[in-house]
Structures are given as C-alpha cells and as structure tokens.
Amino acid sequence: xxxxxxxxxxxxxxxxxxxxxxxxxxxxxxxxxxxxxxxxxxxxxxxxxxxxxxxxxxxxxxxxxxxxxxxxxxxxxxxxxxxxxxxxxxxxxxxxxxxxxxxxxxxxxxxxxxxxxxxxxxxxxxxxxxxxxxxxxxxxxxxxx
Numbered sequence: 001x002x003x004x005x006x007x008x009x010x011x012x013x014x015x016x017x018x019x020x021x022x023x024x025x026x027x028x029x030x031x032x033x034x035x036x037x038x039x040x041x042x043x044x045x046x047x048x049x050x051x052x053x054x055x056x057x058x059x060x061x062x063x064x065x066x067x068x069x070x071x072x073x074x075x076x077x078x079x080x081x082x083x084x085x086x087x088x089x090x091x092x093x094x095x096x097x098x099x100x101x102x103x104x105x106x107x108x109x110x111x112x113x114x115x116x117x118x119x120x121x122x123x124x125x126x127x128x129x130x131x132x133x134x135x136x137x138x139x140x141x142x143x144x145x
Contacts, residue, residue, distance in 0.1 A: 011099060043065055073088070
C-alpha cells in the first residue's frame with residue numbers, strides 16, 4: 001500500500017526543514033494521542049504513542065531519523081497484529097519561492113489483513129500528520145517574523 005499527501009508553503013526550504021527538525025515536531029505528528037520520545041541517539045528518535053482504535057487500546061512505536069538532506073524517514077516497529085512493515089518519509093522540495101512538503105507511507109499488511117480494511121484509517125492518519133506539519137511550519141514562521 002502506498003499513500004501520499006503533499007502541500008506547498010510560501011517559505012524557503014531551509015526554514016521549513018529547520019521548523020520540523022526537532023523532537024516537538026515528531027510528537028506533534030500524532031495529535032490527540034499520548035506520544036513521547038522514549039529513546040534518542042544521534043539523529044534517531046524513537047517514539048511511543050498510546051492510542052485507541054476500534055474500542056481497543058494499543059501502543060505504536062516508531063523510529064524517526066533526521067537525514068542529512070533535511071528529510072525525515074520513519075518506520076513502525078511492527079507488532080505482528082496488522083502490519084508486516086510500515087515506513088515513510090517526509091521530504092521537502094524547493095518550488096519557486098516556497099517549499100513542497102510531501103509525506104509518503106508504504107506498508108504491507110499481514111497475510112490475513114486485507115489492505116482495504118486499514119487504508120481509510122491510514123489516509124486519515126496521513127491527513128492528521130500533514131495538518132500537524134502545516135501548523136508547525138506556520139507557527140514557527142510567526143516566531144521569526
């Protein structure tokens with residue numbers, strides 16, 4: 001399964017990258033959830049998010065890496081219930097006077113879990129992550145201006 005979301009902001013790429021290259025931005029990717037950074041080593045962060053879905057509580061653990069080109073790669077630690085693998089990237093591309101922010105998710109579900117059963121929920125999560133990034137970028141621009 002491949003999902004993608006992108007948006008443009010009227011700020012230079014360097015400012016956009018700087019506004020999201022921090023622990024607070026990673027925590028903000030999961031709005032309305034209890035998320036914490038549980039490990040930090042170099043450019044790698046591990047987050048744990050407690051969530052409730054379909055009436056059940058759970059935890060999701062992700063490894064995030066701040067890459068030297070400014071992008072942020074991530075992968076979910078799969079617990080074997082739904083996902084065999086789930087990874088993604090947040091990338092930033094100069095577009096004229098602004099920057100295009102793109103989020104991509106790629107994943108494979110377990111054999112007995114059809115992708116269509118989780119695709120809507122994953123698209124909603126991608127939309128929330130995109131909105132969180134947009135808010136983070138906008139709020140960091142106000143502090144500088």
